[in-house]
Amino acid sequence: MTARMSHRRTTSIAVLLVLGLPLAAGPAVAAGKDVTYRAALNGGSEVPATASHGEGEVTATFDPATKRLSWSGRYSGLTGPVTAAHFHGPAKAGENAGVLVPVTAASSPFTGEATLDDAKAADLAAGKLYFNLHTAANPKGEIRGQLERAP
Secondary structure, three states: OOHHHHHHHHHHHHHHHHHHHHHHOOHHHHOOOOEEEEEEEEHHHOOOOOOOOOEEEEEEEEEOOOOEEEEEEEEEOOOOOEEEEEEEOOOOOOOOOOEEEEEOOOOOOEEEEEEOOHHHHHHHHOOOOEEEEEEOOOOOOOEEEEOEEOO
8 A cells, every 4th residue: 555545544534533423423412403302200110110100201302512401391190299309320221320410390390401511411312311200108219211312
């Protein structure tokens, strides 16, 4: 291989890396567009599962430019008033983890927002955040759902 061919090959690889890496993160994130996540909340998703008839949902929107996470949610059928609500992680479905973002959800519907650091943003993108609601009857969590990227 000649020096000129080697230089062209190196330049081509560099161009591919510069242009291709942002796309590998996903088209919406690469373009700086908001990314939407959803979680269906139920007692069967808690670890361990609860017998709660409660249900709910959370929709969260992440702005990669500002690292701002905004959410709205609703719930019904819980055993009593909500005593705590949180985004937890990093954890896959079926695993427990610590609190990452406390949420005020004393009534339904609820909304809120927070700024994520790089580690929390990466865990969100990797599907390693979940949301749950706690009640007096279920202090470790009554209903829960894993945040998944919306189609």
